[in-house]
Amino acid sequence: MTDLKKQTPNLDDLLADFTDRVLDEKNTIAASSTEEELRGLEETILHLQRTLPQEAPDKAMQKRMLADFRSRTRSVERSSRSSWQSRQSRQRWSLAFIAIAVVAAIFFVTSLSLVDGGNIQATAGLQPQSVILLLIAGGCIIALFIWLKRRQ
Amino acid sequence: MPLLDAIVHMEGGSPKLMEDRISLRNALNQISDSHREVILLRFVEGLQFNEIAELTGQNLEAVKSLFRRAISALRNYLDE
Numbered sequence: 439m440t441d442l443k444k445q446t447p448n449l450d451d452l453l454a455d456f457t458d459r460v461l462d463e464k465n466t467i468a469a470s471s472t473e474e475e476l477r478g479l480e481e482t483i484l485h486l487q488r489t490l491p492q493e494a495p496d497k498a499m500q501k502r503m504l505a506d507f508r509s510r511t512r513s514v515e516r517s518s519r520s521s522w523q524s525r526q527s528r529q530r531w532s533l534a535f536i537a538i539a540v541v542a543a544i545f546f547v548t549s550l551s552l553v554d555g556g557n558i559q560a561t562a563g564l565q566p567q568s569v570i571l572l573l574i575a576g577g578c579i580i581a582l583f584i585w586l587k588r589r590q
Numbered sequence: 591m592p593l594l595d596a597i598v599h600m601e602g603g604s605p606k607l608m609e610d611r612i613s614l615r616n617a618l619n620q621i622s623d624s625h626r627e628v629i630l631l632r633f634v635e636g637l638q639f640n641e642i643a644e645l646t647g648q649n650l651e652a653v654k655s656l657f658r659r660a661i662s663a664l665r666n667y668l669d670e
Contacts, residue, residue, distance in 0.1 A: 450654040453661065454639055457632065479658065482665040489610045490633050504635075507627055507645070 453479050460487050530586060537582050541575045548572070617667035625660035632657065 453476065460483055468484075548571045618626050631637045637645065643653045 450651065450658045453658045454654040457657070458638075461633070461636070478665060479661050482661050482668065485610075485668070486614070486629070486633055486664075489607065489614045504645075507631070510623060510627070 449476060452476055453483070456480050457483050460484065534582055534586055538579065541578050544571060545575055613668065617664050620667045621660065621663045624656060625663050628653065628657050628660050629664065 548568050618629070621629075628642060631642050631645070632639070639653050639657070640650055643650045646653065648656075
């Protein structure tokens with residue numbers, strides 16, 4: 439792994455240097471590397487140099503190309519930003535779902551505690567203890583929604 | 591891709607060169623936008639690697655690495 443890390447940047451530099459020599463010196467340079475991969479890449483560089491027109495594109499084409507490139511860069515930045523925002527939103531909603539599930543579980547357990555061995559303990563209404571728990575649960579849900587609204 | 595079409599239609603060169611340009615254009619059309627862009631910026635636009643890095647907001651090593659991967663991808667399509 440360490441060897442790979444060391445080798446890859448080296449290959450990058452070697453190829454970039456070779457390209458600079460081919461394009462800047464305007465001399466006939468042959469692919470010279472003994473390493474098979476680099477030699478193949480050098481041959482592709484030479485093929486590009488031979489095949490692509492040597493004269494620079496006109497100003498209008500240069501401008502068009504740079505404008506196209508910049509707009510593409512901006513759109514990539516925009517899409518990466520929006521995907522980060524949607525991830526944040528998803529995280530918030532899953533947190534809200536977990537909180538509601540916890541509150542529902544508390545409510546369910548509280549309801550079961552009203553029933554003891556098949557006999558309902560209180561028939562005339564909810565026990566004060568249960569009412570307090572329900573109020574807390576309701577308060578939690580309201581607080582959660584207020585918090586979510588503020589975060590958005 | 592107007593630039594690639596312009597490359598093929600540029601005057602001058604033997605029939606073999608024109609044929610090579612067409613196959614190069616086809617290969618350039620196959621690779622990703624970022625790969626094509628870095629190759630064209632270096633070869634056609636004539637920008638140095640540090641200028642490409644400045645333009646794209648990347649560091650020099652990242653641009654050189656992208657360039658190597660781009661050439662490698664292009665080679666694969668040229669070999670097909």
